[in-house]
Amino acid sequence: MQSPRTAGWALLITGIAGFMAALDNLVVTTALPAIREDLGGALGDLEWTVNAYTLTFAVLLMFGAALGDRFGRRRLFMIGVAIFTGASAAAALAPGIEALIAARAVQGAGAAIMMPLTLTLLTDAVPAERRGMAYGIKGAVDGLAVATGPLIGGTLTEHVSWQWIFWLNVPLGLALLPLARLRLRESHGTGARLDATGTLLVSGGLFGVVYGLISSHSDGWTSAKVLASLTAGAALLCGFVVHGARAKNPMLPMRLFRSRAFSAVNSASLLMFFGMFGSIFLLSQFLQNVVGYSPTEAGLRMLPWTAMPMVAAPLSGLLADRIGSRPVVAVGLGLQALGLALFAFVVDPDVSYAAQLPAMIVSGVGMGLFFAPAAKLVMSSVRPAEQGIASGANSALREVGGALGIAVLGSVFAAQGGYGSPTLFVDGLTPALWGGAAMVAVAALAALLIPARAGGTARPEPETARVPAGV
Numbered sequence: 001m002q003s004p005r006t007a008g009w010a011l012l013i014t015g016i017a018g019f020m021a022a023l024d025n026l027v028v029t030t031a032l033p034a035i036r037e038d039l040g041g042a043l044g045d046l047e048w049t050v051n052a053y054t055l056t057f058a059v060l061l062m063f064g065a066a067l068g069d070r071f072g073r074r075r076l077f078m079i080g081v082a083i084f085t086g087a088s089a090a091a092a093l094a095p096g097i098e099a100l101i102a103a104r105a106v107q108g109a110g111a112a113i114m115m116p117l118t119l120t121l122l123t124d125a126v127p128a129e130r131r132g133m134a135y136g137i138k139g140a141v142d143g144l145a146v147a148t149g150p151l152i153g154g155t156l157t158e159h160v161s162w163q164w165i166f167w168l169n170v171p172l173g174l175a176l177l178p179l180a181r182l183r184l185r186e187s188h189g190t191g192a193r194l195d196a197t198g199t200l201l202v203s204g205g206l207f208g209v210v211y212g213l214i215s216s217h218s219d220g221w222t223s224a225k226v227l228a229s230l231t232a233g234a235a236l237l238c239g240f241v242v243h244g245a246r247a248k249n250p251m252l253p254m255r256l257f258r259s260r261a262f263s264a265v266n267s268a269s270l271l272m273f274f275g276m277f278g279s280i281f282l283l284s285q286f287l288q289n290v291v292g293y294s295p296t297e298a299g300l301r302m303l304p305w306t307a308m309p310m311v312a313a314p315l316s317g318l319l320a321d322r323i324g325s326r327p328v329v330a331v332g333l334g335l336q337a338l339g340l341a342l343f344a345f346v347v348d349p350d351v352s353y354a355a356q357l358p359a360m361i362v363s364g365v366g367m368g369l370f371f372a373p374a375a376k377l378v379m380s381s382v383r384p385a386e387q388g389i390a391s392g393a394n395s396a397l398r399e400v401g402g403a404l405g406i407a408v409l410g411s412v413f414a415a416q417g418g419y420g421s422p423t424l425f426v427d428g429l430t431p432a433l434w435g436g437a438a439m440v441a442v443a444a445l446a447a448l449l450i451p452a453r454a455g456g457t458a459r460p461e462p463e464t465a466r467v468p469a470g471v
Contacts, residue, residue, distance in 0.1 A: 009183035010125035011134055014118035015141040016176055017081060020169050021111040022145035024053070024088070027153030028104075031162040038162065039097045051214045052101045056108030057115075058399035059206045063199055064113035065120070065391055066251045070194060073117050073124070074186045078177055080113030085173025092166035116391040123379050123387055124187045137314055138372075149306075154296030198251040201240035208233020210400060213407040221411060252393055253386075261381040264449040265329070265374055266394055270401035271446060272333060272370060275439030276363075278405025279340050282413055282429055290349055290422045301353060305339075305360035305367075312368020317376075325373035325380075326450040332369030333444035339363025340437035344430055349422035377450060409435055 028050055035049065068076035084107055091103035118138075126134040156164045212229035219226050244254040257263045287298040299306075319328050342359035375394075382390045409432040417428020 006183075006185065007126045007134065009179070010122050011137060013176060013179050013184060014122045015138050016172060017077070017114050018118050018138060019141050019145045020084065020172055021115050023149050023152065024107065024111075024165075024169060027149050027156070027165040027168075028053075031153050031157045031165055034157045034162040035097075035100070039094070039100060048101050049097070049104055052105040053108040053111070054399065054402075055207070055210050055214065056105045057112050058210050058396055059203050060109050060112035061116055061396040061399065062202055062251060062389070062393055065116035065389060065393075065395075066195075066199075067113065068117045068120065069188060069385070069389065072186050072188055073120050074180060074184045077114050077117040077121060077184070078180050080110050080115075080117065081173050081176050081180065082110070083107075084110030084114060085170055085177075086110075088166045088169035088173065092163040092170075116395050119375060119379065119391040120387050121184055121187070124384075125185065134317070137317070138375075149299075151296060151299040154294065154299055158296065195247065195249060195251040198240060198243050198247065201236050201243055202251070205233045205236030205240055206396065206400065208236060213404055216407045216411065252389055256382055256386065256390065256393075259381050261377055261450050262390065264446050265377040265381065266397050268329065268333060268443040268446040268450075269374060269394055270397045270404075271439050271443035272336065273398045273401035274405035274408070275340065275436035275443065276336055276367065276405070277402040278407075278409035278439075279343070279433055279436035281406045282409060282432055283343065286347070286425065286429055289419065290425050291351075302360065304357055305364040308361060308364025309368035309371065312365050313372050316369040317372040319369075320373035320376055324452065325377045326447060326452060328369055328373040329377065329450070330444050330447040332366045332373075333440055333447055335362050335366030335369065337366075337437045337441040337444060339366060340433055340440060344433035344437060347426055347429055347433065349426055405436065405439070 032049065064076065064080060087103050087106035087110055091100055091107065094100035094103055122134060122138060152168075153165055156162070156168070208229045208231075210233075212226045212233060215223075215229065216226050221227075240252075241254060244250040244252050257266075284298060284302070287293050287301065291298075293301060316328050316332065339359045339362035342362060343356070346355045346359065378390050378394045379387050412432040412435055413428035415428070416431050417424045417426065419425060
């Protein structure tokens with residue numbers, strides 16, 4: 001039986017795990033100059049200290065979620081935490097840049113196992129009528145990682161050493177393991193066999209697409225490596241779609257996308273991450289390379305944007321419980337599009353911080369309104385036994401959307417401007433921001449396609465139904 005105490009422990013444990021994974025992806029970017037000075041390596045090597053994590057995380061998300069459904073969500077969550085914690089220690093002890101990249105890849109694998117299961121475990125522990133609030137609190141914790149990531153990374157790198165951005169995860173992970181074992185309830189999806197064909201198709205397809213997107217910056221969109229990677233990845237993903245429609249027990253049944261709510265919220269998530277995180281990638285560089293802030297100073301000045309979800313996310317969960325998830329998601333996306341448009345209007349080499357504040361606040365409120373009700377829509381649009389699959393699919397699509405946004409908006413930036421001077425940087429940044437605003441506006445339109453009554457309690461699963469799940 002679900003109890004407030006059980007729900008509280010689940011919220012604490014899954015919140016800490018999500019904080020670790022989100023924080024670790026952000027703190028590394030501010031430590032790159034110190035890592036290069038200590039370990040050496042070319043620019044491409046430094047890029048891979050970030051991209052190795054993103055790549056394995058995106059590729060293995062659905063695999064981790066489906067393993068949890070098949071072998072036990074609590075068990076696989078603990079395995080993911082253990083892998084992530086061990087890889088964090090290995091990264092801190094890395095003797096060279098190659099060893100650091102390898103440890104980062106293993107970190108991404110651990111995060112891919114534990115992250116989609118946090119939402120499933122939380123959903124299982126919280127009564128349906130309180131899930132909006134629970135998702136909102138978890139969204140606020142994830143927002144805390146976003147808000148403090150640049151600050152923590154900059155502070156540790158400047159005042160201790162870059163290794164401590166990884167050591168920070170070790171005590172947290174060691175504390176989570178016994179808590180998860182004692183306080184989380186074990187749950188499963190179905191007993192379906194592992195879908196080896198689907199696993200290979202989606203893993204290879206996502207690897208090809210994400211690798212091609214990441215490589216486009218250094219090799220160019222027309223290079224043979226990028227074109228071959230994108231083409232092969234797209235072909236494998238098409239094969240995955242066909243397999244999901246025809247196989248008896250696929251890891252991701254394509255019939256889930258017959259649900260208008262599931263299809264619309266996943267489309268909105270991909271487009272939102274495309275526009276918003278592609279823009280953030282460039283704006284963080286603008287604050288440092290053009291305005292002249294240090295990483296810590298830039299992180300402090302972005303707090304009105306990055307910290308706002310901590311305030312708005314819990315409120316969005318409550319609003320979703322009262323008025324439904326669709327209007328909250330649509331308004332949140334509309335505000336994000338407006339915020340990016342405001343940035344595009346005011347961005348200039350000599351822009352004052354006060355002129356940037358409205359755009360930061362509006363964008364931050366929009367982000368905070370999006371995450372909790374979007375999570376509720378994803379989880380309520382499928383049967384309980386399919387929630388692990390749904391969570392993994394949504395997370396994978398968001399990661400791919402973010403990688404696509406960074407690559408495409410980065411290409412817009414490079415085509416129209418560059419790093420040669422502040423003016424040249426702004427010449428490239430402005431059209432990229434307009435592109436990001438347009439993509440988030442399309443995401444808002446996609447959210448309006450969600451059925452008005454979506455976002456309530458997940459449909460009960462008939463006892464006689466056999467729902468395919470597992471990898």
